[in-house]
Structures are given as C-alpha cells and as structure tokens.
Amino acid sequence: MLVVSLIAFVMFRFIGDPVDQMVGLETTLEERAKLREQLGLNEPLPIQFWHFVSKAAQGNLGISYQFKQPVAKLIGERLPATLELSFVSALIALLAGIPMGVYTALRRESILSKLFLTISLIGISLPTFLIGILLIFIFAVILQWLPSFGRGQVVDLGWWSTGFLTVSGLKALILPSITLGLFQMTLIMRLVRSEMLEVLRTDYIKFARARGLKNRVVNFGHALKNTLVPVITITGLQLGSIIAFAIITETVFQWPGMGLLFLQAVQDVDIPIMSAYLLMIAFLFVAINLIVDMLYVVVDPRIRIGGGEA
Amino acid sequence: MSEALLSVRDLVVEFPTRKGILTAVDRVSFEIARGEVLGVVGESGAGKSMTGSAIIGLIEPPGHIAGGSVHIAGQRVDNLSQEAMRRVRGKRIGMVFQDPLTSLNPLYTVAEQLIETIRTHMDMNERQARERAVALLDEVGIPAASRRIDDYPHQFSGGMRQRVVIALALCAEPELVIADEPTTALDVSVQSQIIDVLKNMCAEHGTSVMLITHDMGVIAEAADRVAVMYAGRVAEIGHVRDVVQNAWHPYTKGLMGSIPTLMQESDRLTQIPGSMPRLTDIPPGCAFSTRCPEAFAGCFVDQPECRNHDGREVACLLYEKGDQP
Ligand SMILES: Nc1ncnc2c1ncn2[C@@H]1O[C@H](COP(=O)(O)OP(=O)(O)OP(=O)(O)O)[C@@H](O)[C@H]1O
Ligand SMILES: [Mg+2]
Numbered sequence: 001m002l003v004v005s006l007i008a009f010v011m012f013r014f015i016g017d018p019v020d021q022m023v024g025l026e027t028t029l030e031e032r033a034k035l036r037e038q039l040g041l042n043e044p045l046p047i048q049f050w051h052f053v054s055k056a057a058q059g060n061l062g063i064s065y066q067f068k069q070p071v072a073k074l075i076g077e078r079l080p081a082t083l084e085l086s087f088v089s090a091l092i093a094l095l096a097g098i099p100m101g102v103y104t105a106l107r108r109e110s111i112l113s114k115l116f117l118t119i120s121l122i123g124i125s126l127p128t129f130l131i132g133i134l135l136i137f138i139f140a141v142i143l144q145w146l147p148s149f150g151r152g153q154v155v156d157l158g159w160w161s162t163g164f165l166t167v168s169g170l171k172a173l174i175l176p177s178i179t180l181g182l183f184q185m186t187l188i189m190r191l192v193r194s195e196m197l198e199v200l201r202t203d204y205i206k207f208a209r210a211r212g213l214k215n216r217v218v219n220f221g222h223a224l225k226n227t228l229v230p231v232i233t234i235t236g237l238q239l240g241s242i243i244a245f246a247i248i249t250e251t252v253f254q255w256p257g258m259g260l261l262f263l264q265a266v267q268d269v270d271i272p273i274m275s276a277y278l279l280m281i282a283f284l285f286v287a288i289n290l291i292v293d294m295l296y297v298v299v300d301p302r303i304r305i306g307g308g309e310a
Numbered sequence: 311m312s313e314a315l316l317s318v319r320d321l322v323v324e325f326p327t328r329k330g331i332l333t334a335v336d337r338v339s340f341e342i343a344r345g346e347v348l349g350v351v352g353e354s355g356a357g358k359s360m361t362g363s364a365i366i367g368l369i370e371p372p373g374h375i376a377g378g379s380v381h382i383a384g385q386r387v388d389n390l391s392q393e394a395m396r397r398v399r400g401k402r403i404g405m406v407f408q409d410p411l412t413s414l415n416p417l418y419t420v421a422e423q424l425i426e427t428i429r430t431h432m433d434m435n436e437r438q439a440r441e442r443a444v445a446l447l448d449e450v451g452i453p454a455a456s457r458r459i460d461d462y463p464h465q466f467s468g469g470m471r472q473r474v475v476i477a478l479a480l481c482a483e484p485e486l487v488i489a490d491e492p493t494t495a496l497d498v499s500v501q502s503q504i505i506d507v508l509k510n511m512c513a514e515h516g517t518s519v520m521l522i523t524h525d526m527g528v529i530a531e532a533a534d535r536v537a538v539m540y541a542g543r544v545a546e547i548g549h550v551r552d553v554v555q556n557a558w559h560p561y562t563k564g565l566m567g568s569i570p571t572l573m574q575e576s577d578r579l580t581q582i583p584g585s586m587p588r589l590t591d592i593p594p595g596c597a598f599s600t601r602c603p604e605a606f607a608g609c610f611v612d613q614p615e616c617r618n619h620d621g622r623e624v625a626c627l628l629y630e631k632g633d634q635p
Contacts (some may be wrong), residue, residue, distance in 0.1 A: 196376045202411035209368055210407075211478060212400025215392075221426075222415050229417070301462040302416060 057124040063272060071276045073156035079280075080160050081151055082250070082257030086243045088173055089181035093242075094235065097185040101192025102227075105200065106219060116189065128245065132252035139175060147172050149254035176253040180246060184238050191234055195227045198230060202226075229300050236292030240285040314341035316329035316365070316381055316486050322377035322543075323357070323364050332589045334360045334373065336542040340623075342486065347509065347519040349524065349533030349550065351565070353586055357542040358522045362369060362488040364388070365520070366403050367395040383485060401431040404479035404490040404517075406508070410471035410496070414463035419472050420447070421459040424481055431482035437463045446477040450507050471502035476508055480515065488520045493528065501525075505532050526566070530554060538562045541586055543549060548622040560602045581623045596627065602630060 063070055100120075104113040123131075146269030154161045163169030198203060200223055204295035208218045247259035254260070258277055265273035297303050323335035333523050335357045350358050363369045365380050367387070380388040387398055399405075408414045415423060418455040422426045424443035428434060434442065440459075447455035450473040463471055472492060479487055489508060493501040508530045512519050521533055529550060537547045538559065544561040557563040564582035587593060595602055598607040608627050616625040 019370065055396065120340050148352040203407055203409060205406070207407055207413045207475070207478075208407035208415065209396075210366060210399055211430070212396050212398070212482075213426065214432055217426065217430075222418075226415065234568065301419075302464050 038157070066271075071272045074261060075276055075280060077161075078258045078261045080162060081255060082243065082246050082259060083259060085173065085176055085180060085249070085255060086239070086246055088177040089184065089242050091237050092177055092181035092239070093184035093188055096181075097188030098192050098228075098231075100185075101189040102188070102196060102219075102224060105193045105196035107195055108197075120186035120189050123182045124190075128179060128183060128248045128250050131182055132176070132249055135175045135179055136252070137195075138141070146175050148175070151256055154253060176249050176255050180242060180249040183245075184242055188231070188235060188240060192227060192231055195230055196223060199223045199226045224297075232295055232299065233292055236288050236295075240281075240288045243284055244281055284291065313343075313380075313384070315344045315346075316342040316520070317381040318361070318365065318378070319376065320378035321361065321364055321383075321388075323360050323369060323373060323381065324376040325373045327590070333376075333592075334542055335364060337378065338539070338542070338544050339378075340537050340544060340547055341563060342424075342518045342520060345483070345513070345516045346535065347512070347521055347533045349529035349536040350520060350522045350539060351524065351536060351538035352531060352545075354524075356539040357588070358539055359490050360518060360520060360542075361539070362405070362490050365486075366399055366405055367450070368399070368405075381501050383536055395432075395459060400427060400479075400484065401482045402484050402486065404482075404484040404487040405478045406472075406475055406487060406492045408477050408491040408494050410468055413475050414471060416463055419460050419462055420466075423457070424474075424478060427478055428481050437631060443477075443481070446481055450474070450477045450511065451503075452477075468496055469504060472496060472500075472504050474509060475505055476504075480517065482509055483515060484517060486520065488517045488522070490522045491524065492521075494524065501528075502531070508532070526554070538565065542589060543597055544616055544623070544625060545625055546622075546624045546626075547600070547616075548624075550618070552622060558629060559598075560604045560625050560628075561598045564601075564603075596625075 067074060100116050104116050105292070107113050136148045139146045147168070150172060151163045152172035153166040153169070154163050154169055155165040163173055195225070205223055207217060208222050212223075246255075246257060247262060249255065249262060250257045250259035256279065262274060262277040319339050321335055321338045322333065325332040325334055335388065338357070338361055343561045350361070350421070352358055360369065360373070364375050365387075369375065375388055377387070379386055382398070387395065387402075392413055399444065414420070416520065421440065421443060424446065425436065425439045428442055429436075430441040432439070432442075440610070441617050444456045444459055447459055452458055452470060452473055458466075463474070466474060476492075479489075487508075491505050492508060496504060506530055508519065508521075511517070521528070521531075523529060533550050535548060536550050536553050538545045538553070538561065545555070546553060546562045548558075553562060554566060557566050561582070567581075582601055587597060593610065595608075595610045595612055596602070596605070596614050602609065606627075612627060614625045614627045614630065616623050617629065619629065
C-alpha cells in the first residue's frame, strides 16, 4: 500500500505542472505563485508526501485539475458502476466456471467437455475488446436485444447509484459483464478442472471409494471441497484483476465507471485522479487478499488449528 | 477347510497400452477361508495390489478384469453393476492402503469420516453412529477416543492415523479386509503394533484378511497361509510354516534365501540374479524360467499350471508329475 501510494505521489508531483493545467493562458505569474502556495507545492517533498498520505487516509484525495472537484467525490460517483460490473462478472465467472470445471474433470470423455474446453481456449486467446465488440455486433447491432453502451437507468440510493433495480440497468449490465467475466471464467474452469483431476487421483479419494461412499458424496463432498481450497486463493486474486481489467471493458461499452474516468484522466494528464485510482485499486487488492486469507482459515483446518496437538 | 469366504478363480486383469495388452494379473486363483489371514508376497510389480483392486472392484481404467471370477461367500461380485459393487465395498470388503498420511481426507474430522461411512452401510442415526465410531477408535487403541474423534487427521501421528484407517475399513463389519502394505510407510517401531491391531481386530470379528506385504517377518507373524506371486501369476501357495521352511518353487526358494531373519541354517544371504521380466514381454513357458537355477528345456516352452498337492499349490514343471522333492 505504502509503495503504491509513493508511486502515486511521485506521479502526482512530477508529471506535468499542475498549475499549468488549472489556469488559463492569461493568468499572471503572481496568481500562479499564489495558487502554488495554496496547493502546498512549495513545501519540501517529504512533507508534501506526508500531507498526501495523511489526507488520502482521511479520504481527501485532492482536487481534480480538470473538473475542479474533489477527486474523492468523482471516484465515489464512479465506484458503484465499476464495482457492480465487476461483481456481476465475477459471479458469472464463478457460477459458470466452477460447474464447467467440475463437469469436464468428471466426464473427461464426453462431447460437452470437449466443447467447453474448446470454448475456453477461444475465451483465453481472444482479447477482451474483441469479445466486447463481437458481442455488441451480434446482440446490439444485429439482434438489437441489448444496449451497446452506458448503464441504462440507475436508481440513486443516496451514496450509491445502482443499476440492479431497473430493467434497462440490468439489460445494460449483461454484455459488459459477460465480456469482462469470460476470460476469468475460462481461467477458473481450467483451474478447477486441473485441480479436480489432481484431487481425484489422491489416496483419500481412492480410500473414500473403497469405503463404499456414494459417487455423489465422493465427487462433491470430498473431491470438490478439496479442489476449492487452492481455487479460492487464485480466484480471489482474479477478482482483483477483474476490477483492474474493467478499464478495457468500460471503454468498449462506454461504461461510466472508474476505469473510464481513469482513461479520461490519462488523456487530460489529470494526475490527482490517476493517483487516486491507483490507490483505490491497491486498496481493493489488499482488501480482497485479506478476505481470501480469512476464507482460507475457514475452509482448511490445517491452518485453522495451526499444527494442532498431535 | 470349510467353505471359502473369498474365492478367486482364474482372474485376469489387463491394461491396453500402446505396446499392446499388458496382463498385470494372469489367471490367478486362490481362496481365503473365514477368519483366515492370507499373506501375499512378491517383488514390486508382481500384481499384488492389482489383484486386491480387482477384488474390491477399483481398478483404474483403462485397466479391467478380462476374465475369471471373484466370489464372496458364494456371491459373485466381479460382474456386479457399479452401484451394487459400491454397496459391497466397505460393507463386505474393507480396504487399508499403504500410506495413512494420505488415506484420510484432510478437510474432514475423523468423526465425520467414520460417521459418513457407518451411516452409508448401516441403518443408524447420527448419535448411534457416533457411539459406534468412538467404540471402534477405542478398540483400535486410540487413547481418549471420545475426545480425539473430533480432531482432524493432521493432528494424529502416522501410526495413529493408520489405526483410524483400520477403524474406517472395519466400521461396517466387512467379512474381508484387503490390507495393501499397511505398514510399509510407517516407522519401524510402530509397524508391529499396527499388524497386531489389524490381526486382533480381525480375529475378534472373524474377518478374513488378504495381507499384501514385502515383509516376510510380517507374514511369519500374522499370516496363516501365504501366496507368492511372480509376474502377475501365483507361483506357490501354502501354509506359512511350510513355505518358509521348505519352499518348493525355485522363485520362493530364492525369495526365502534373500531374507535375513528367517535364515537360520545359513548365514549367507543370497540374491536372485536378474530382474522380473516386463509384463509386456514375459517369456513363453514359465515366467521365471530365465532366472531359474533349476530350469530345464520344458520350462521355456510350457507354462506350468498351478497344481494342488495336499493343500499346497505350486506352479512349476518340476512338480508336474506329482513327484515331490
Ligand atoms: N495404469 C497402468 N497402466 C499400465 N500398467 C499398469 C498400470 N498400473 C499398474 N500397471 C502394471 O501392473 C503391474 C502390477 O502392479 P501392482 O501395483 O499390482 O504391483 P505390486 O505387486 O503391488 O507391486 P508393489 O509391491 O510395488 O506394490 C505393474 O507391473 C504395472 O506395470
Ligand atoms: Mg502394490
């Protein structure tokens, strides 16, 4: 976290002159100097860094050069869109990826398994934007079933604006979330499949069969549970990258989330927004890792008891 | 001997491979009486585990039973449907594997694994099954069983885990237990304890045992009869005392010659020259002929049948005409 905030700060400070960005061409030198003073740009660097970190910790991420609004507010407005998109994508990836992985591991020879594996190969090798454009082409342009851009109608819940409560909001979610989730889904499916195959070869699965347990119990009670232990970690990391990868999808679908904001900020060299975005992503990664570690403890008794008494 | 509990007749297990069909078990026949312990010995790859897997119906595809029959107490089990065979496993035939560290699912407590097995095979509610589980753990010698039962496998030592595995194999009162090298992975100091537990448990419940091992000491201590396997075939079967002290088959003689503790008359260990042929290119005639010190011309042509000589069986042309040494 600290490292990322340092990088964010360095960007903040050294890329472009913020004052040039904020003022028009006709401002005088004195006015510029005053603004510099206001922004604290004349202080020594370590002190500036300290101000930056302590303010960021209080949720004050500075003021956008371009929009002249607090960055925290701008991000706060965009955050729900990105999180909702990422959440639905992750849900699609998990709900489709895990069963497909299990199925392909248990029915290695079936035609459906081979179909899944072929699809996953396509999913892995096609770039996200191409998938997005293809989906738009088929479902929005040719079939005209679903909208190709935007969030549809959103309902404002005070601090959170959601697209879950309106039909157009939900419809608008479908294409971008599939686009964003497809890659993760194929990853999860392949991961579950290989883990599951590994687990099915273990002695305790053979022993479970030798004890005469029902196939369903062996496959889902024993094999699947053991498969999910390593899958949880990697999936957790993947969720982080879903949020990060959202930039591309948000661009293709003009989804008004943080990623789009970030790209605009890059074009305008709006450093506070860029650094705040980086901080935000880093924070989400750390939070997800924490949750994954906690889940791990719940699932795996070897960690929970920590050695045990033997 | 009364009617056999387990009767294996001309069992053949084959694996289709790229180089043709591999016969891992080749017309193996033997019987185990009720309450009897049959030891099975033979060098690595002789087909001991494969025979056990075939009996309990757990051969990994593409391997399969290609011939012969397996009967448990008169009921044929090798041609049962998957579901019917599942009900035989655990209920009528139990199995103990080599490595207790990997035989138990690390994510479930010992209680959970015992109770699910008991309730799969016996009509009991949760509480009754738990009581039974505690009693079993007690019986296999786990101290403070009622407290330890809720521990996870990793909280037990290797020897204790193998006791748990034995309890799991015996929890539905099977008539036969197949123990595949149950002590090989264990510390020498606990090996004989585990054999004792297995032997006593089975003796008490009248369970028959097929005890696969490399350790002739274990055979001498625990088995009633012993079957010697070589290259997927049975070389010799007889009472432990007879086979150990007066082996007939030249391979068994070589095997006994290579065991330190049992050789009283000679203080030199011998070794059988050469190694077992690969199962894809077993010589015609007797599989042992290429290494056999007593082989004669006929051994390279005719494959010996396993012949019964007063309760003692041997597959060797030296004894074909009924002449005994
Ligand atoms: N999946 C497989 N495909 C082909 N051949 C196999 C396969 N599994 C086992 N075999 C063959 O079956 C033969 C018998 O193996 P088995 O495990 O029964 O030997 P074993 O007597 O138990 O040896 P060990 O003492 O090492 O346990 C081996 O020679 C091996 O080559
Ligand atoms: Mg073996």
